[in-house]
Structure formats: C-alpha cells, structure tokens
Amino acid sequence: xxxxxxxxxxxxxxxxxxxxxxxxxxxxxxxxxxxxxxxxxxxxxxxxxxxxxxxxxxxxxxxxxxxxxxxxxxxxxxxxxxxxxxxxxxxxxxxxxxxxxxxxxxxxxxxxxxxxxxxxxxxxxxxxxxxxxxxxxxxxxxxxxxxxxxxxxxxxxxxxxxxxxxx
Amino acid sequence: xxxxxxxxxxxxxxxxxxxxxxxxxxxxxxxxxxxxxxxxxxxxxxxxxxxxxxxxxxxxxxxxxxxxxxxxxxxxxxxxxxxxxxxxxxxxxxxxxxxxxxxxxxxxxxxxxxxxxxxxxxxxxxxxxxxxxxxxxxxxxxxxxxxxxxxxxxxxxxxxxxxxxxxxxxxxxxxxxxxxxxxxxxxxxxxxxxxxxxxxxxxxxxxxxxxxxxxxxxxxxxxxxxxxxxxxxxxxxxxxxxxxxxxxxxxxxxxxxxxxxxxxxxxxxxxxxxx
Numbered sequence: 001x002x003x004x005x006x007x008x009x010x011x012x013x014x015x016x017x018x019x020x021x022x023x024x025x026x027x028x029x030x031x032x033x034x035x036x037x038x039x040x041x042x043x044x045x046x047x048x049x050x051x052x053x054x055x056x057x058x059x060x061x062x063x064x065x066x067x068x069x070x071x072x073x074x075x076x077x078x079x080x081x082x083x084x085x086x087x088x089x090x091x092x093x094x095x096x097x098x099x100x101x102x103x104x105x106x107x108x109x110x111x112x113x114x115x116x117x118x119x120x121x122x123x124x125x126x127x128x129x130x131x132x133x134x135x136x137x138x139x140x141x142x143x144x145x146x147x148x149x150x151x152x153x154x155x156x157x158x159x160x161x162x163x164x165x166x167x
Numbered sequence: 168x169x170x171x172x173x174x175x176x177x178x179x180x181x182x183x184x185x186x187x188x189x190x191x192x193x194x195x196x197x198x199x200x201x202x203x204x205x206x207x208x209x210x211x212x213x214x215x216x217x218x219x220x221x222x223x224x225x226x227x228x229x230x231x232x233x234x235x236x237x238x239x240x241x242x243x244x245x246x247x248x249x250x251x252x253x254x255x256x257x258x259x260x261x262x263x264x265x266x267x268x269x270x271x272x273x274x275x276x277x278x279x280x281x282x283x284x285x286x287x288x289x290x291x292x293x294x295x296x297x298x299x300x301x302x303x304x305x306x307x308x309x310x311x312x313x314x315x316x317x318x319x320x321x322x323x324x325x326x327x328x329x330x331x332x333x334x335x336x337x338x339x340x341x342x343x344x345x346x347x348x349x350x351x352x353x354x355x356x357x358x359x360x361x362x363x364x365x366x367x368x369x370x371x372x373x374x375x376x377x378x379x380x381x382x383x384x385x386x387x388x389x390x391x392x393x394x395x396x397x398x399x400x401x402x403x404x405x406x407x408x409x410x411x412x413x414x415x416x417x418x419x420x421x422x423x424x425x426x427x428x429x430x431x432x433x434x435x436x437x438x439x440x441x442x
Contacts, residue, residue, distance in 0.1 A: 017172065065222065
C-alpha cells in the first residue's frame with residue numbers, strides 16, 4: 001500500500017508491504033543506513049528515531065503506521081554545511097562512543113531525554129537512556145556527553161526539522 | 168525478523184473498528200501501540216491475517232473523573248499511551264499508583280507507543296499496568312456489536328494471553344476507584360531496568376496484585392485476608408505466594424519467584440503504609 005512519510009524534512013510517497021518495519025523502510029527504501037538494527041526485539045534501542053516528536057524504536061513500528069508522520073534519523077541532525085547537532089558535537093567532544101554501533105540510537109534517544117528535561121542529573125540521564133544498550137559498556141562518557149550537550153542550550157533537545165521534540 | 172503477510176486497515180472510530188472486527192472475524196487483531204503485538208508477530212507466535220489500526224481514534228485518549236463523591240471513578244481511555252498517563256495531572260492526584268506504574272513500563276521509547284488498552288487486552292501475566300489495575304479494582308469497559316459492557320478486573324484476565332473479551336469486542340475504557348491520599352506501593356524486580364518483571368507486586372488499600380506468578384496477573388488473596396484479620400505486614404506478606412503457580416525459566420525457578428512474591432509484597436505493603 002502507499003505511504004507518504006517525511007524523513008529528515010523530505011516527503012516521499014512509496015509503495016510498501018504492510019509488514020515492512022519502519023527500520024527496514026528507512027534503511028532499504030530510503031537508503032538511510034545510520035539507523036542500526038541490533039536486537040530486533042525492542043530492547044537495545046539501536047534503531048531509535050524520532051517520530052512526530054517522540055523517540056521510538058523503529059524495529060517495532062510498521063512503515064504503514066508512520067503514514068503521514070515526520071521522522072528524523074541521525075542523518076537529519078547535522079546542518080546543510082555539515083555543522084554537527086549539539087548532541088553529536090558533545091558525543092564527539094566527550095568520546096561518547098567506542099565501537100559506534102549503539103551511537104545513532106543513543107544520540108536520538110538522548111535528544112529525547114533533553115527534550116523532556118533540559119538539564120538532567122547523571123541519574124536522570126541514565127534513567128532516560130534505560131532503553132538503549134551499549135555493548136562496549138561505555139556509559140560513563142555517554143552520560144557525560146548528554147550533560148555537556150545540555151549546556152549548549154535548547155537546540156540540544158530539538159531536531160532541526162519543523163517538528164519539535166515533545167518528550 | 169519479519170512478520171507473516173497481513174492486510175492493514177486503518178480505522179477512525181470505534182464503530183469502524185467493530186465493523187472491521189465483525190467483517191474479518193478471528194483472523195483479525197487490533198493494533199494500537201503495537202508494542203506487545205508486533206514483537207510476537209515478528210516471532211510468528213501470532214499470525215493475524217488482518218491488522219486493524221485503532222491508533223487514529225483520537226477520542227480514546229483521556230483521563231477524567233466520572234461522577235461525584237465516594238462513588239466517583241477515574242475513567243481512562245483505552246488509547247491513552249503510557250507516557251501520557253505517567254504525566255497526567257488528574258491521574259496523579261486521583262489514582263497515583265497508576266501513573267507511577269505507567270512510568271515503570273519498558274523504557275521511554277516503549278512508553279511513547281504502548282497504550283493501557285493494548286496491555287489490558289494482551290493479557291501478558293508479566294505486564295505492569297494490569298497488575299496495578301487488578302490491585303486497584305474497578306472494571307474494563309468493552310464495546311462490541313451488542314453495545315457496551317463492564318467486566319470487573321477480577322474476572323477479566325483469565326489466563327496466558329486469555330481474557331473475558333469476545334473476538335468481536337474491543338477495550339474502550341478502564342475504570343478505577345479514586346484512591347487520592349490512600350497509600351500505595353509498587354515493587355518490580357527486573358534484571359535490566361527496561362525488562363519485563365520477573366515478579367512484581369502492587370499494593371493499595373489492603374489489596375495486593377502480583378505479576379508473573381501465574382498464567383495471568385493474580386491477587387494475593389491469602390495476604391489480603393490476613394491483613395483484613397489484622398495480621399502484621401510481615402505475617403501477611405509471608406502468605407503472598409499461596410495459591411499462585413509461577414513458571415520457571417532461565418531467569419528464575421519457581422521457588423525463587425515465590426520468594427520474590429513474598430519479599431516484594433512486604434516492601435509494597437510497607438511503602439503503602441509509609442513504614
């Protein structure tokens with residue numbers, strides 16, 4: 001069936017099978033491969049993207065459920081001139097990644113954390129990222145990165161597209 | 168993992184949903200947040216041939232007080248998502264156990280999608296909100312071709328993925344008594360914060376419900392009776408696993424689950440009592 005989904009500000013209409021998962025739509029139909037599929041069972045958070053302002057695990061959402069939605073993936077964060085989003089810049093500055101597999105989902109979930117709470121404590125960051133696993137166990141620097149990003153102001157809890165992250 | 172093929176139907180009203188259920192029969196499943204249904208479809212433990220998406224029914228998302236005085240109930244629309252319930256001011260004031268437990272479901276991403284009606288209809292014995300609803304008492308409001316009916320929560324969850332609901336009915340509302348300032352407690356034991364509970368206990372107003380101690384969520388009736396007789400919390404909690412039939416898996420054997428039921432019941436009752 002036909003779906004019309006806006007990804008990173010670009011609206012497109014595609015013919016998809018109802019059983020196509022949003023994660024597969026983003027990777028295979030739209031060619032956006034930053035969104036990783038880790039556990040494929042709603043646990044690890046590697047596939048986290050922002051849909052209509054809310055962080056979601058795209059392995060557990062159908063593309064057809066996202067018809068008419070605004071989706072932001074990691075590719076949609078940096079500015080047109082390549083300037084990093086404050087959350088990306090903070091992950092780089094604080095070395096908030098090791099192998100990098102969890103990073104796209106971690107960055108998207110972290111934006112959701114700051115949207116909800118612009119200046120979280122370490123504990124609040126950890127609770128806000130409870131749905132994202134880092135198999136390198138690099139959590140200390142991830143928490144540090146999110147708190148550094150919070151100091152950059154409200155843009156760290158927003159995505160660049162027209163939508164606002166609500167929670 | 169990819170689900171079996173199915174036909175997808177998006178409906179805009181309860182009437183449209185019921186018509187679609189009647190048309191497609193037992194091969195159809197309702198899809199709300201999809202965070203219980205899609206995982207088991209990906210594992211092909213469920214193979215519905217038609218999915219009826221009810222997430223676009225906007226008037227199923229609300230929390231309000233219905234009626235006045237001691238008989239007033241808190242009514243929660245079946246389409247209310249966990250994060251909405253978690254933050255709802257009416258719920259926090261009138262029945263604070265429920266928004267607290269909504270905030271303990273899964274993780275933020277899961278709470279952005281999952282609905283209270285979905286978790287109620289799914290009837291997983293390990294689910295958080297049904298455990299809280301069972302401790303609170305109240306009813307599940309169903310709508311079908313013959314109209315509306317209310318089923319007491321004590322009669323709704325009948326077994327593993329089994330409820331008192333007919334295939335042509337849907338959950339439209341949950342109704343619970345106002346508890347206001349009455350103490351409550353919820354204790355959940357997990358390996359990781361966003362896991363399903365290995366065991367959980369909800370306590371409010373002398374009632375206790377347990378997650379994952381039988382085929383469905385269950386009340387700890389022996390504990391409740393002991394409390395009613397004036398037993399201490401410690402004595403009553405020792406009876407929490409009586410009449411339960413927990414399963415065993417790689418996380419916990421039966422005796423360990425029984426131990427957790429007694430321990431978590433004591434802690435939940437102590438929290439509720441403010442001790």
